[in-house]
Amino acid sequence: MDTQASMDIIALLQMRLHALNDLHLTLKHIHWNVVGPHFIAVHEMIDPQVEQVRAMTDDLAERISTLGGEPNGTPGTLVDARTWSDYSIGRAEAIAHLGALDLVYTSLIEDHREAMQATETSDPVTQDMLIEQLRGLELFQWFVRAHLESSGGTLSTRGATTETGAASQAVDQARDQP
Template structure:
C-alpha cells in the first residue's frame, strides 16, 4: 500500500496532520482503484463482442467518464489535505493489492459477469474508506458517499444483464473473474432452452 509523504506541512483547518495522512493514504488507494477501474472499463469497451455488443459498448463510455471524474475529485482532495496524489501507472501497479483484469476479447455477457466482481471489490473497499472517514473527515466521507452512489448504480446496470426474472444473479458464488464470466455465459446459453 502506498503511503503519503511523511512531511506534509499543512492540512485543512481543524484537522490534525496525523488524521490527514491517514485519510490521504486511504484516498490514494481509492485513486489507484478508480484509475484501474476506468482503464478496465475502457478495455472491456474495446474487447466486447457478440449479439449484445452495441448495448454494452455504449453503456460503458458514460461509466468511464464518470469514474475518471471521480479520480479527479480524489486527487484534488488529497492535494487539499496537503498530500501529493500519485497517478502514474507504475505507482498504481506497485501499490495495488488486486490482479490485473483477466478477460480479453469475449462475449458481452462474459465481460459483464467479470465486471460484476470488479465492481463488488471496488464498492466494498470504497465503503470501508467511507466508514473510516466518518468521524475524522465528514467532507471526504461525503465525497465517497457520492461516488458510491454512482458506482452502485453502474453495478446495477451490469447486474441487470446477469439477473434472472426470479432475481438470481448468474455470478452468484463466483470468486474469480473467469469463473463469473463462465457462469454468466452458461446461464445465457441455457435461456433459450428454458424458454422453449
Template sequence: MATNSKLRYTVPGMSESDAERVVELLQGRLDAANDLHLTLKHIHWNVVGPHFIAVHEMLDPQVEAVRGFADDLAERIATLGGSPCGTPGRLVENRSWQEYSIGRATTQEHLGALDLVYQGVIESYRKGITELEELDPVTQDMFIAQTNDLELFHWFIRAHLEDKGGNLSTAGAASEEEAARAAR
C-alpha cells in the same frame, strides 16, 4: 501515504495524523478509480457478440464518470496537503487486486467478470466510508457520492446477469474467470 511521507500542510481543524490517514484512503481510491476506468475502457474495446453495441455504449459514460472521480480524489489529496500520484507504476505497485484477466470475449463474459470488479471496488469504498466517519466528513461525503454512482453502474451490469427471479448468474463466483464462465 501517497508519494510523500510528510504533508506540506493540511486543512484547518484537522490534525496532521488524521490528514495523513485520509490521504492514504484517498490515494487507495485514486488507484482504484484509475484502474477501473482503464478496465472499463479495455472491456469497451474487447467486447463482442449480439449485445455488443448496448454494452459498448453503456460503458463510455461509466468511464467518464470514473475518470471524474479520479480527478476529484486527487484534488482532495492536494487540498489536504498531500501529493496525489496517478502514475502507472504507482498503480501497479500498490494495488491490492489482480489485473483484469479477460481479453476479447462476449458481452456476457465481460459483464460477469465486471460484476466481481465492481463488487471489490464498492466494498473498498464502503470500508473507507466507515473509517472516515470520525476522520473527515468532507471526504466521507465524496466517498458516499462516488459509491452511489458506482452502485448504480453495478446495477446496470447486474441487470444483464439477472434472471426474472432475481438470481445472478455470477452468484458464488470467486474469480473473474469463474464469473465469465457462469455468465455465458
C-alpha cells in the same frame, strides 16, 4: 484536522485513486474487447461509466491535494501499490465481460465503503465525497447486473470468486435461458 489524521486520509484516498484509475482503464479495455450479439448495448453502456469514473478520480486527487498530499496517478505507482490483479478477460462475449465486471464492482464498492466508514469521524467532507461516489458505482453495478439476472431473479455471478469464474457462469446462464 491534525496532521496524522490528514496523512491517514491521504493514504486511504491514494488507494481509492489507484482503484478508480484501474477501473477506468478496465472499463476501456472491456469497451474495446466486447463482442457478440449484445456488443452495442454494452459498448455504449461503458463509455458514460468511464467518464464518470474519471471525474471521480479527479475529485479524489483534488481532495488529496486539499489535505496537503501529493496525488500520484502514474501507472507504475498504481501497479506497485495495488492489492488486486489485472483484469483477466480479453476479447469475449458481452455477457462474459459483464459477469467479470460484476465482481470488479463488488470488490471496489466494498473497499470504497470501508474508506467511507473510516472517514466518518475524522473527515466528514471526504466521507461525503465517497458516499457520492458510491452512489454512482452502485448504480453502474446495477446496470451490469440487469444483464446478469435470470427472469426468475437469479444473479448468474452468485457465488463466483474469480473473474473467469463469474464470466463462465454468466455465459452458462445466458445460454440456458429460453
